[in-house]
Every structure is written in C-alpha cells, then in structure tokens.
Amino acid sequence: MAQVSLRKVVKAYEGGVQAVKGIDLEIADHEFVVLVGPSGCGKSTTLRMIAGLEEITGGDIAIGGTVVNDIPPRDRDIAMVFQNYALYPHMSVYDNMAFGLTLRKFPKAEIDKRVKEAARILDITPLLERKPKALSGGQRQRVAMGRAIVRDPKVFLFDEPLSNLDAKLRVQMRTEIKKVHQTVKTTTIYVTHDQVEAMTLADRVVVMNHGVIEQVGPPQVLYHTPATRFVAGFIGSPAMNFIPARLEEASGALRLHLPGGMSVDIPEARTARYRSYAGKDVVFGIRPEHLTDDKPTDKTNPAPMILTPEVIEPMGMETLAHFKLEGAELTARLDPATPAEVGQPLRLIAHMDQMHLIDPTTDKVI
Amino acid sequence: MADGSMVMQGAPAPMAGSSLRRFARRRSTVAFLMTLPLILVIGGLVAWPAGYAIYLSMLNRRMTQFIGLTNFEILLESDSFRMVIFQSVFFAVTAVILKALIGFWLAHMLHHIPTQGQRKWRGMLLVPWVIPPALSTLGWWWMFDPSYSSINWLLNVFAVPSVPWLGEPWWARISVIIVNVWYGAPFFMIMYLAALKSVPEALYEAAAIDGATSWQRLRYITLPMMRNIISITVLFSLIVTFANYDIVRVLTNGGPRDLTHVFASYAFQVGILAGNIPRGAAVSLFMFPILGVIAFFVLRGINKRNREEA
Numbered sequence: 184m185a186q187v188s189l190r191k192v193v194k195a196y197e198g199g200v201q202a203v204k205g206i207d208l209e210i211a212d213h214e215f216v217v218l219v220g221p222s223g224c225g226k227s228t229t230l231r232m233i234a235g236l237e238e239i240t241g242g243d244i245a246i247g248g249t250v251v252n253d254i255p256p257r258d259r260d261i262a263m264v265f266q267n268y269a270l271y272p273h274m275s276v277y278d279n280m281a282f283g284l285t286l287r288k289f290p291k292a293e294i295d296k297r298v299k300e301a302a303r304i305l306d307i308t309p310l311l312e313r314k315p316k317a318l319s320g321g322q323r324q325r326v327a328m329g330r331a332i333v334r335d336p337k338v339f340l341f342d343e344p345l346s347n348l349d350a351k352l353r354v355q356m357r358t359e360i361k362k363v364h365q366t367v368k369t370t371t372i373y374v375t376h377d378q379v380e381a382m383t384l385a386d387r388v389v390v391m392n393h394g395v396i397e398q399v400g401p402p403q404v405l406y407h408t409p410a411t412r413f414v415a416g417f418i419g420s421p422a423m424n425f426i427p428a429r430l431e432e433a434s435g436a437l438r439l440h441l442p443g444g445m446s447v448d449i450p451e452a453r454t455a456r457y458r459s460y461a462g463k464d465v466v467f468g469i470r471p472e473h474l475t476d477d478k479p480t481d482k483t484n485p486a487p488m489i490l491t492p493e494v495i496e497p498m499g500m501e502t503l504a505h506f507k508l509e510g511a512e513l514t515a516r517l518d519p520a521t522p523a524e525v526g527q528p529l530r531l532i533a534h535m536d537q538m539h540l541i542d543p544t545t546d547k548v549i
Numbered sequence: 550m551a552d553g554s555m556v557m558q559g560a561p562a563p564m565a566g567s568s569l570r571r572f573a574r575r576r577s578t579v580a581f582l583m584t585l586p587l588i589l590v591i592g593g594l595v596a597w598p599a600g601y602a603i604y605l606s607m608l609n610r611r612m613t614q615f616i617g618l619t620n621f622e623i624l625l626e627s628d629s630f631r632m633v634i635f636q637s638v639f640f641a642v643t644a645v646i647l648k649a650l651i652g653f654w655l656a657h658m659l660h661h662i663p664t665q666g667q668r669k670w671r672g673m674l675l676v677p678w679v680i681p682p683a684l685s686t687l688g689w690w691w692m693f694d695p696s697y698s699s700i701n702w703l704l705n706v707f708a709v710p711s712v713p714w715l716g717e718p719w720w721a722r723i724s725v726i727i728v729n730v731w732y733g734a735p736f737f738m739i740m741y742l743a744a745l746k747s748v749p750e751a752l753y754e755a756a757a758i759d760g761a762t763s764w765q766r767l768r769y770i771t772l773p774m775m776r777n778i779i780s781i782t783v784l785f786s787l788i789v790t791f792a793n794y795d796i797v798r799v800l801t802n803g804g805p806r807d808l809t810h811v812f813a814s815y816a817f818q819v820g821i822l823a824g825n826i827p828r829g830a831a832v833s834l835f836m837f838p839i840l841g842v843i844a845f846f847v848l849r850g851i852n853k854r855n856r857e858e859a
Contacts, residue, residue: 234754235758236754236758255757256758257757257758257761257762259758261758262758263754263755263758265754265755267751269749269751269752269754269755270755271756271769272774272858273773273774273776273854273858282759286759286760286761314857314858315858316858317857330755
C-alpha cells in the first residue's frame with residue numbers, strides 16, 4: 184500500500200494533441216479516489232499512465248515515493264481491473280486469479296491460500312474451475328477483482344469497471360467494491376464517467392474536463408460548493424439548472440432578475456460575496472432538489488417562482504417537472520402528491536440558501 | 550389408427566397444392582436449393598472421382614478383374630513405395646513445421662510494424678504465394694541447376710563449395726522442402742497475422758500488469774489465443790503439402806533414383822507414366838487414412854476449445 188503522486192503530468196499524442204495537460208494530484212495511502220469526467224476528459228489516460236500502459240510525455244508519477252516514469256507495469260506493483268474485464272479466456276477462474284502470482288514465482292501453497300481467500304471475499308468459490316465464458320457479466324467482474332486482490336498490490340486501478348453491467352448489477356457491484364475496499368484498504372484509483380459511482384464510492388472525487396482537473400474534494404464538498412460551472416453541472420442528477428440572470432443592487436439588498444420578468448432576492452448572508460457583481464450579467468444555478476413545490480419549509484429564504492411545466496415525469500418517490508425559461512431548460516423535483524399538470528402554471532419555490540452564482544466570463548462559481 | 554384416418558380425412562384435394570407451396574417455402578428447402586450447385590460440383594468433382602478411385606484401386610492392371618486389396622498389399626511390400634511413404638511424411642512434416650515457424654515469425658514482425666508500412670510489407674511477403682508454383686519452381690530449378698546455379702555462385706563467393714542441390718538425394722529432398730516453404734510460408738503468415746490482430750489488446754495489458762515479460766506474454770497469451778488458428782492452418786497445410794505434386798514434378802521429377810517422390814508424384818508415375826492406373830489409384834488413396842486421422846484429432850480439439858472459450 185502506498186501513496187500516489189502526480190506532478191505536472193502531461194500526455195501529448197503525435198500531432199500535438201494534449202490529452203492530459205499538466206495535472207497535479209496527491210493520493211494518500213488507503214485512500215479511494217475517483218477520477219470522473221465526460222468521455223475524452225483524460226481520466227482513463229491518467230489512469231493508464233499510472234499503470235504504465237501509456238508513456239508519460241512530461242512530469243512525474245510516483246508510487247510509494249518512487250518515481251515510476253520509466254518502470255514497466257509489471258514492476259510497479261499495481262493491479263488493474265479493466266472495463267471489459269480482460270480475463271484470459273483459455274484459463275479457468277482459478278488460473279486467471281493465480282496467473283500474476285505464478286509469474287512472480289510464489290509457492291503453490293501460498294497461491295492457493297490467496298486465491299481461495301479472495302474467492303471467499305468475492306463469493307466466487309464455486310466458480311473457480313469454470314472458464315470465463317461460462318460466467319455472467321457480474322461474475323466476470325468479480326473474477327477481475329479477485330485477480331487484483333490476490334496480488335495484494337500497492338495500488339488498485341479500476342478503469343470503468345461497471346460500465347458493461349446492467350443497471351441493477353451495477354448498483355450491487357458498486358456496493359461490493361466499496362465493501363472490498365473497506366476490507367483490504369488498498370489505495371484505490373477508480374475511473375468512471377458516472378457521477379453517481381463517483382459520489383458513492385470516493386473518499387475524494389477528482390473532476391476532470393479537457394485534460395485538466397476542475398476540482399478535487401470529498402463528494403459532499405463537490406456537491407455543495409462546486410468550484411466551476413462544469414463541476415456544478417456534472418455532479419448531481421438531474422443536473423443543476425442554469426438560468427442567465429442579472430444581479431442588481433437596490434438600497435443595500437441584491438436582487439436577481441431572471442428571464443420572463445421574474446426576480447428573486449439574494450439571501451442577506453450572500454450579499455457581501457456577490458456585491459462586486461452588482462449590475463453585471465451572471466448565471467443563476469439552482470439544483471432541481473432546491474427548486475420544489477411551494478410548501479411550508481424549514482429552509483430559510485424561499486423565493487417564489489411561477490413556471491409552466493412542459494413535461495411531467497412521475498418517478499414514484501418524487502416527480503420531475505421540466506420547464507423552459509427563454510431558452511434555459513429547468514428541472515424541478517416535486518412531491519408526488521403535488522397536482523402538477525402540463526401547461527398549467529405552477530408555483531414553485533427556489534431555496535436560495537442553496538443557490539450558486541456563476542461568472543459567465545470565467546465559468547467560476549462566485 | 551384413429552389418428553391416421555383423421556389425417557387422411559383432413560387432407561382433401563385442394564390442400565395438396567398449398568402444402569406443396571408451403572414445402573417449397575420452408576427455409577430448409579430454400580437452403581437446399583441454393584446449395585444444390587455446390588453439392589453438384591463437389592459430388593461431380595470430388596465424391597464421384599474418390600469413389601471411382603476406390604473402385605479402380607481394386608482392379609487388376611488391365612482393369613478386367615476385381616482383385617480386392619492386392620494392389621495395396623503389393624505396394625506395402627515394395628521398397629520404393631515404403632520410401633515414398635517416408636519421403637512424403639518427412640517432406641510434409643518438415644515443410645509444415647518450417648512454414649509454421651517462419652509464418653509465425655513473419656506475422657509477428659508485421660504485427661509490430663505501424664499500419665501504414667504494414668500494408669506494403671504484407672503485399673510483398675505474399676508474392677511467393679500468389680505466383681503459380683509451377684512457374685516459381687522453374688525459377689528455383691534454374692537457381693539449383695548444377696551448371697549455372699546462382700545459389701552456388703553466391704556460396705562460392707563466400708568460399709563455400711558448390712552444393713549438388715538436385716543431384717544428391719538428401720540435398721534434393723532439402724531443395725524440395727525449401728521451395729515448398731518459400732511458397733507456403735506467406736499463407737501461414739497471413740493467417741497468423743489475422744489471428745494476432747484478433748487478440749484483444751487488453752489481455753496483453755492485463756498480462757503486463759500481472760507481471761508477464763514479453764516472452765511470457767507470447768507463451769501464455771498469444772499462443773493459447775491462437776491455438777485454433779494454428780491447428781486449423783497446420784491441418785490445412787498438411788493436407789495440401791501431403792498432396793503436393795507440382796513442386797516435386799518440376800524440380801526433381803522424383804529423382805534422383807525415385808528417392809524424392811511423394812504420394813502424388815508417385816501416383817502419377819505409376820498410374821499414368823507406367824500405365825498401371827489401378828495401382829496409381831491405390832497409391833493416391835494411401836494419403837486418405839493418414840490425413841483422416843490427423844483431421845479428426847485437430848478438429849475435435851478445436852471444437853472442444855470453442856465450446857469452452859469463444
């Protein structure tokens with residue numbers, strides 16, 4: 184087990200395209216870090232550079248204090264779980280898991296002990312004699328994890344391991360991965376494009392976009408205080424609503440003027456923070472869960488908004504309502520008991536304590 | 550009984566036409582009709598001659614009398630035919646092993662050349678395989694010729710004495726094998742290249758992380774993943790090489806002293822040149838059980854692996 188350090192790491196391909204543009208990241212021992220971002224953001228490339236499957240164009244990667252830039256994958260003491268599992272089709276489950284140990288010339292008894300222990304943790308003991316072809320997607324996923332666990336490496340690397348599973352199995356395996364990490368506590372770096380996986384699994388989430396790190400932090404911090412518009416929009420489902428607005432000051436209080444002639448008051452606690460933007464165009468960000476039906480609430484500073492739903496989506500425990508406000512698409516989370524109807528104006532409240540303001544010129548959250 | 554009569558009653562005359570139409574529209578009927586031309590070709594050019602050869606091999610020289618397996622007995626007792634068996638097996642096995650090794654090596658080299666340059670090399674390396682072997686063998690024959698052998702001339706440049714390529718039995722055997730390998734290795738190369746390209750890159754990456762050196766990746770990933778292609782290519786090549794006729798015919802014509810004959814050239818020698826058609830047929834039929842046994846085991850292995858892995 185070890186800490187992992189990335190210092191000014193760059194990956195450029197022939198022709199000058201930069202996939203990773205000089206990222207810095209310190210991952211502590213035992214930590215579970217998730218790299219998340221849309222496809223092409225450089226997260227997988229970063230992981231593959233840590234694994235040694237991609238060469239590093241610039242910067243340093245250190246595992247356990249040793250710079251590994253020029254060390255081949257087999258000498259980095261890492262284990263990786265691939266998106267398509269990459270199980271050896273001609274070997275039994277047992278041999279798949281034992282392969283890394285056999286190559287490292289472990290004694291037979293030790294290999295047997297480790298494989299059986301990993302199989303017990305992952306609940307795949309009855310499958311040990313089977314070939315990968317005879318396994319379901321979820322079982323293959325477990326074997327791929329078993330192959331990583333038996334090695335007892337310094338670092339686990341996961342490259343979108345749940346993408347090939349169906350929705351139900353994905354949730355189940357997510358819990359499984361978290362359980363395994365709680366048991367073996369190996370430093371883990373996990374790549375996914377699914378922000379729910381990132382939020383549920385990570386000690387810290389690293390949000391990447393266009394080859395740079397947008398923000399690093401624990402899931403709750405990213406959710407409540409996103410640093411940029413990208414993070415604000417990427418974390419959370421359904422995504423945060425963004426409404427173009429204008430901030431105006433009137434007798435010391437700040438007011439946001441929204442399209443459609445609506446306006447909402449900025450809570451007093453935020454006025455100092457936003458004052459310098461008075462008289463300027465901003466983007467008003469509010470999550471669907473903070474734009475709800477008008478009911479008595481213990482949250483302070485509710486601001487009323489009247490909107491006309493275009494689409495209503497009952498989800499059972501909640502109802503999503505979609506609106507259009509002069510080009511901006513909005514979503515609100517409603518109580519399923521609320522009698523919302525398409526085309527009928529609906530009185531909502533925005534919980535302004537949870538609002539965000541974004542500077543449209545820098546896309547930074549103010 | 551009751552059922553039978555019900556069916557009879559329930560099939561009145563107008564129904565007959567529609568059931569015929571239904572029969573014509575059934576998938577199996579359509580499939581049969583569409584494969585019929587191929588079945589006719591195979592039947593006419595393979596099955597019938599094979600059956601006829603079996604019949605011929607059991608006649609006497611003048612083809613007037615049925616003599617059972619006598620032709621086969623005579624062949625097995627003759628020294629020159631035993632030599633043909635040895636030579637055929639030696640030729641086919643050595644040539645196929647060399648073709649497989651060289652083809653594998655070439656495929657590996659090609660696989661590691663970037664795609665753009667690869668096409669050019671692939672084309673060039675396939676040339677021996679697309680030239681009609683009778684023609685290219687003439688070229689080799691000229692290079693082996695005792696009077697103006699270019700190979701000997703090259704050897705002489707490096708102070709190596711001339712080699713009697715086609716004049717001495719073992720050298721003649723080696724010459725035949727060299728030409729066959731030169732002609733057949735590209736086929737292995739192209740098959741192995743396709744197989745190499747079909748091994749998922751992630752398996753190599755997983756193996757690299759598991760700690761495999763490049764040799765171990767070849768040993769534990771590439772070779773097992775290519776096993777089916779390797780065995781089917783070897784089987785196919787073994788059949789073609791066993792039945793090879795043109796190279797021996799052009800290069801040595803069985804000489805010196807009938808020591809380089811293989812089944813096909815010997816069958817031609819005995820059946821056509823010496824005019825003993827039944828015995829020639831018997832010679833050519835000897836290949837069948839040998840190849841049949843090999844094919845059975847190879848195909849069984851492939852089927853088994855397919856069920857378990859693919």
